[in-house]
Amino acid sequence: MFLLTSLLSDVECCVPTGKTVMLVLQGSRWLLQGHDVQVVSTDYISRAASRMIAGQLGMALSADPTPPPTPGSVILHLYDFTNREADVQQAVTDLLARVKDGQLHVLLDEALFGGSDVSGQRLTTLVARLAESVPGLHLWAAGVLHTDIPPSLRPEPLTVPLRCAPSVLREVQKAVDRYGGVHNYSDSGVPAPGDGLRVIRLSHHGNAHTGRWPAECRQCGKEIAAELRRLGVGSGGNSLPNSPAPLSYCDVFIITRSSELQDDIEDDAGRVTSRASGVVRGLRDEGLPVCVLGEQDLRHNWARCERDLHDVAVAATDRVTVTDWCWVQGLERRVVVMLPGRHKEDDEGGNDEAIDVDDRLYAVSRCSTQLIMVDVPTVTTATSTAT
Structure with a gap:
């Protein structure tokens, strides 16, 4: 870049x-x-x-x-x-x-x-x-x-990294090593004060999990919410070591790669014609306030998307942002949850390694402090849709 x-x-x-x-x-x-x-x-x-x-x-x-x-x-x-x-x-x-x-x-x-x-x-x-x-x-x-x-x-x-903890940078470095489109990091000459927080790993796996990808899964939303609660998000407290301020909901990005990510879609009469993605419903089941930025919302209500983009950019409202990574390039948050996913064109011929590179360069790099990564098994047997 x-x-x-x-x-x-x-x-x-x-x-x-x-x-x-x-x-x-x-x-x-x-x-x-x-x-x-x-x-x-x-x-x-x-x-x-x-x-x-x-x-x-x-x-x-x-x-x-x-x-x-x-x-x-x-x-x-x-x-x-x-x-x-x-x-x-x-x-x-x-x-x-x-x-x-x-x-x-x-x-x-x-x-x-x-x-x-x-x-x-x-x-x-x-x-x-x-x-x-x-x-x-x-x-x-x-x-x-x-x-x-x-x-x-x-x-x-x-090329000197200024914004992320070493533990996060190592995850980004895995993409830099495989992609010639960006320059490698250089040494600032100043040692980091610490390695940063351990990367937290969750898994989209088990009988309660549904859908091919975490963004489709209500159970993933519930488990992410539990992990955010454990970190003290939204509680007024703070369990991030050496962090100067409590974690608010607006300190969190939940980022995926999906053209299907959406909030509830409503008709002109206010009736819901298409339900929000599973992960969004799971987060709301656990009481988390959520803002969704996705391609489906752009297509159905551009005016609302413009308002939400401004809100997220300046952190005007205390909500967790669930988004495709292309919507929040240039922004960062203290806590980032990375959900593997696919756009429709990816399933038609996308390269898994190239997709992982994009996820690390454009999503993981949004994180300054605590990274949470949701792993997806190579084979997912649960494919039903949560209600």
């Missing part, structure tokens, strides 16, 4: 190295210099991270004890390059209208350029047009694959 800038300098990243933090720090610097900062999201994959960056920049500015006489402003731009080609021209128009004294300051997180993805191709077009039109373009982008760097951006390596 990369963090890049146009016409200045930027940083190439391996996950998790704190590249989003770097964007926030650079944005804060621009604000204090009096520049407006344009935080741009071009599709739903970058929504949560962009909303978090905008929120943190706003808080940093308001918390400064000696703000400048004329600080800059934070402007959040939301587009959908995946489904609306016209949004590219709209983004160009909106951003050029924000140019001041020949300068424009832009932050892009989870910026996947080029490749075969239409959103990435359109993002490349946007950056090229801005670079052509604005001599004083200051653009920082994070989350860029080194194989798809636009010529107007200059990469620099950022």
Whole structure:
């Protein structure tokens, strides 16, 4: 992964190295210099991270004890390059209208350029047009694959892990060792204060478990809830050693890879037409407040998804987030529960090793402190659906 800038300098990243933090720090610097900062999201994959960056920049500015006489402003731009080609021209128009004294300051997180993805191709077009039109373009982008760097951006390596405990990093390292798309970690020269917490392992196995994957299983939801209770989540207490604050529900991500993950789907009259995924029902059986971010919810209620993405990005409501990992790229939580799963296209020819690499790079790397992994036996005999 990369963090890049146009016409200045930027940083190439391996996950998790704190590249989003770097964007926030650079944005804060621009604000204090009096520049407006344009935080741009071009599709739903970058929504949560962009909303978090905008929120943190706003808080940093308001918390400064000696703000400048004329600080800059934070402007959040939301587009959908995946489904609306016209949004590219709209983004160009909106951003050029924000140019001041020949300068424009832009932050892009989870910026996947080029490749075969239409959103990435359109993002490349946007950056090229801005670079052509604005001599004083200051653009920082994070989350860029080194194989798809636009010529107007200059990469620099950022490979020192800043955010995760060594016990979590070892799980991510298993993917880095097998995948050439990210750079390996480098030694910071400063020893970690400790190894971190032992990775907790649960199993999607036994007579009470149903479905091929944990996201389908109500019993998995109940067992995850029990483990979170044991950790003190939501109790006002804290059983994480050396942790400075109690664990809230919003400190937890439950992450999977599934196009079928969903909350209850309702018709216009408010009747439930399709039940929530089994793991969601199991969590709620045990009294946990849950927010679900999944592809099915996006298809049925985009407006609600936008509200929930903002809520999760700024941790506005104290709820456990159950999500496909593509929704929360750029975010992290103190506790992450990793559920193996599959998208429909994976079952049609997905490679198990490649899927495991993705899960570790994009899901396990969201964890800063306590990792919980749910193992799935090679053969699952229980295939009925929980009610």
